[in-house]
Amino acid sequence: MxxxxxxxxxxxxxxxxxxxxxxxxxxxxxxxxxxxxxxxFSMRRPREAFSHQSIKKIRAPVDYLPETLLAPLPRFLFxxxxxAGKRPVVYARALKMAARRFLRTRKSAxxxxxxxxxYLVNRLLPGSNVVHLHAHFAHSPTSIALFTARLTGLPFSFxxxxxxxYTSDARQLREKINQARFVITCTEFNRQYLxxxxxxxxxxxxxxxxxxxxxxxxxxxxxxxxxxxxxxxTVARLTPKKGLATVFxxxxxxxxxxxxxxxxxxxxxxxxxxVLSLIRELGLDAITKWHGTLPHHEVIKHYQASDLxxxxxxxxESGDRDGIPNVLVESMAMGVPVVATxxxxxxxxxxxxRTGVLVEPGQPETMAMAMKQLLxxxxxxxxxxxxxxxxxxxxFDNRVLITGLADTFKQEDSLTMGNADFxxxxxxxx
Numbered sequence: 001m002x003x004x005x006x007x008x009x010x011x012x013x014x015x016x017x018x019x020x021x022x023x024x025x026x027x028x029x030x031x032x033x034x035x036x037x038x039x040x041f042s043m044r045r046p047r048e049a050f051s052h053q054s055i056k057k058i059r060a061p062v063d064y065l066p067e068t069l070l071a072p073l074p075r076f077l078f079x080x081x082x083x084a085g086k087r088p089v090v091y092a093r094a095l096k097m098a099a100r101r102f103l104r105t106r107k108s109a110x111x112x113x114x115x116x117x118x119y120l121v122n123r124l125l126p127g128s129n130v131v132h133l134h135a136h137f138a139h140s141p142t143s144i145a146l147f148t149a150r151l152t153g154l155p156f157s158f159x160x161x162x163x164x165x166y167t168s169d170a171r172q173l174r175e176k177i178n179q180a181r182f183v184i185t186c187t188e189f190n191r192q193y194l195x196x197x198x199x200x201x202x203x204x205x206x207x208x209x210x211x212x213x214x215x216x217x218x219x220x221x222x223x224x225x226x227x228x229x230x231x232x233x234t235v236a237r238l239t240p241k242k243g244l245a246t247v248f249x250x251x252x253x254x255x256x257x258x259x260x261x262x263x264x265x266x267x268x269x270x271x272x273x274x275v276l277s278l279i280r281e282l283g284l285d286a287i288t289k290w291h292g293t294l295p296h297h298e299v300i301k302h303y304q305a306s307d308l309x310x311x312x313x314x315x316x317e318s319g320d321r322d323g324i325p326n327v328l329v330e331s332m333a334m335g336v337p338v339v340a341t342x343x344x345x346x347x348x349x350x351x352x353x354r355t356g357v358l359v360e361p362g363q364p365e366t367m368a369m370a371m372k373q374l375l376x377x378x379x380x381x382x383x384x385x386x387x388x389x390x391x392x393x394x395x396f397d398n399r400v401l402i403t404g405l406a407d408t409f410k411q412e413d414s415l416t417m418g419n420a421d422f423x424x425x426x427x428x429x430x
Contacts, residue, residue, distance in 0.1 A: 005129045006037050006129070007037070007129060007130075007131040007132075008037045008038065008039050008128055008129045008130045008131065009031070009036055009037065009038050009039070009130070009131075009132055009134060009409065010038075010039050010041060010125075010128070010130035010132065010133045010134070010154075011028060011038055011039070011040050011041065011060070011134055011135075011136065012041045012043075012120075012133060012134070012135040012136070012141045012142075012144050012145050012148075013040060013041070013042045013043065013135075013136050013141060014042075014043050014044060014136070014137055014140060014141055015042055015043060015044035015045070015046065015047065016040055016042040016044075016046070016062055017046055017055045018046070018047070019293055019295075021136075022054065022296065022326070023210040023211075023212075023326055023398075024136050025054055025055055025058060026054060026210075026212075026213055026398055027210070027398070027402065027405065028040070028058055028060060029054060029057050029058050030398060030399065030402040031402065031405070031406060031409075032058065032059055032060065034402065034403075034406050036406070036409070037060075037129075038058075038060040039060055039061055039063070039128050039130055040060050040061065040062040040063070041062075041063050041064075041065060041120055041124060041144075042062060042063070042064050042065065043064075043065050043067065043116070043140060043141060043144070044064075044067055045064055045067075054213075054296075063124045065116045065119060065120060065124075065144075066116065066119065068112075069108065069111065069112040069115070075119065076115035076116075076118070076119055077115075079118055079119045079121075079122040079123050080114075080115055080118035080119070080122070082122055083118050083121055083122040083151065084118075087151070090150070090151055091118075091151065093150060094114060094117070094118075094147055094150045094151050095114070097146075097147070097150060098110050098111060098113075098114040098147070101143075101172060101175070104169060104171055104172060105169050105172065109140065109143075110143070113140060113143040113144050113147055114147050116144050116147075117144050117146075117147030117148040117150075117151055118147075118151065120144065120148055121148055121151045121152055125148075125152070130154070131154065132154065132155050132156070132157070132181075132409070133145045133148055133149060133154055133155070133156040133157070134156065134157050134158065134159070134409075135156065135157075135158040135159070136158070136159050136161070137158075137159070137160070137161055137164040138158055138159075138160040138161070138164040138165055138168055138173055138176060139164040139167075139168050141158070142156075142158040142164075142176050142180075143172075143176075145158060146175075146176055146179055149179065155181040156179075156180055156181065157180050157181050157182045157183065157184065157409075158176065158180055158183060158184070159183075159184040159185065159186070160183060160184070160185045160186075160190060160194060161185070161186055161190075161323060162186075162190070162320070162321055162322050162323040162344070163241075163320045163321070165185070165190055165193065165194065166193075166315075166319040166320060166321055167318055167319050167320050170197060173194075173197065174197055174198050174201070177194065177197070177198040177201050177203050177205070178198065178201045178203060180203050181203070182203060182204045182205070182206065182408060182411075183203060183204070183205045183206070184205075184206050184207075184208050184405070184408065185205065185206070185207055185208075186207070186208065186209055186210050186323050186324065186345075187207065187209070187323045187324055187344070187345030187348055188207050188345065188348055189323070189344050189345035189348065190207070190323060190345065191205055191206075191207040206404075206408055208401055208404050208405050208408070209324070209395060209396055209401055210324075210326060210396075210398065210401070211329070211395075211396040211397055211398035211399075211400070211401040212326060212329050212330055212333060212392070212396060212397075212398055213398055213399070214333055214392065214393060214396075214397050214398075214399070216296065216300070217300065217303070217330050217333035217334050218333070225378060226307040226375060226378075226381070228260040229260035229261055229262045229287075230259070230260065230261045230262070230307045230308065230375045231261075231262050231264070231305055231306045231307045231308075232251070232261055232262065232263045232264070232306065232307065232308050232309075232310060232371070233263075233264045233266070233302055233303070233306035233308070233309050233310070233331075233336070234247055234263075234264070234265050234266070234267075234309070234310055234311055235266040235267055235299060235302075235309075235327040235330075236265075236266075236267045236311055236325070236327065237267050237268070237269040238267055238268055238269030238270070238271045238272050238274075238275045239269045239270060239271055239316070239320070240271065240314075240316040240317070240318075240320070241313060241314060241315070241316040241320045241321050241322055242311060242312065242313060242314075242322075243311065243312025243313050243314040243341060243361055243362070244265075244271075244275055244278075244312060245278060245312070246312035246314070246341075246361065246362055246363070246364050246367060247310055247311065247312045247364075247367070248278055248279060248282050248284060248364075249282065249364035250310070250312075250364040250365070250367035250368040250371060251263055251282075251284055251287075251288075251368075252282045252283070252284065252364075253364060253365055253368035254368050254371060254372060255283075255284070255287065257368075257372070259372060259375070261287055262287055262289075263284065263287055263288045263289070264288075264289050264291065264302055264306070265279075265288060265289070265290045265291070266290075266291045266292070266293070266294055266299060266302060267292070267293060268292045268293045276290065299330075300334070303330065303331060303334040303336050304334065306331075306336050307336070307337075307375060308336065308337055308338075308339065308371060308374055308375055309327070309328070309331035309336045309337070309338045309339070310338070310339045310340070310367070310371060311325060311327070311328065311338075311339075311340050311341070312340075312341055312361060312362075312367065313325065313340065313341050313343045313344070313346060313361065314341060314343055314361035314362055315343065315344075315361070321343060321344045322343065322344055322345075322346070323344055323345050324344075324345045324346060324348060324349050325346075328340055328346065328349055328350065328356075329349060329392055329396050332349070332350075332355065332356065332388035332389060332391065332392050333388075333389060333392045333393075333396075335385050335388075335389060337356060337357075337374045337381055337384050337385060337388070338350060338356040338357070338388070339356065339357045339358075339359065339367060339370045339371050339374060340356060340357075340358055340359075341358065341359055341360065341361040341367075342358045342359070342360055342361070343361050346358070349391065349395075349396070350388075351387075351391070353384075354383075354384065354387050355384060355387045355388040355391045356384060356388060357370040357373065357374055357384075
């Protein structure tokens, strides 16, 4: 590495850019604004045909790792064999770790993650001046960070979110926590779970909310009373953990009660056909518009036109669940009252009866009652709307939260030293 160049924070991501992960791109942009140099290493190329405008503000270079195991195997073998020849003892230790992790889960992805790390170390890291690795999501990206750290001696950390925590093998996750310099997670609910999982570990686990760019959500709908037909909105990936079946059944209840409603669904996902079929089966076609995935500026227009935001988050059979969906934060910032469920960390944002209304998951009749109340009780709306906005400003402004994240990174000396020496960390990029 160049001893005179400014040290770089290497970010290992599942994909970049991703429409559903604006909180990560916002984080990178804000870190850059604070003076950090960032280099992005992405496991996947973009899968959407468009990206949010905020992506264009990011200056960090982006390198893409080979995505699969078999097709790029010759490239993997080339770089890993060279690396093993340069550092046989270090590579043998990484291989031993991979074998141990494979025996726990019997997943071939473990070998791919080792090869991706070897490719990253031999092909992409030289000359990058990366002195610290940070992975977003505790599963695959952190596995690559773990192996890369083992191969280079670089320190690593990771941010744990939601699905990656609760669907990961506990033994694998515990090992990552133990090996990491520090861990960040986006809710207090997650932090307590991770602390309990790794209670013997000395690795610090920090809770730092993602937050939103409040300036983007500072134009709420005009201050007027709601009128019929009521405009309801959901923005969500079409996956089981979003509890959309509960939402649809609640809508059917309102419709059967003669409540005039129009419903907009924004989002896409692996359950698309199942979700759209359920809308038809419940006879909600005439009152529902599905828009698929939309860019931020279009979503904001829908917030401005909506009377109520509703989402039915629940714990999926796989254990997958949300933390705090950013769409709830956005809705509250936009002055759109929310009906949500008491799942995971949502109560950290939504206080029932004060900043929104919470119901138990999987109870459409109760949800329908809550929705009707928030649509028709003007006094309750006028109480909740300003309190919800205040809650967002108080605890979910990402321009404030980023300073806590930056301070956490700066505690890692290598990110503040211009003359970091990899050889002192047990390896070099050579």
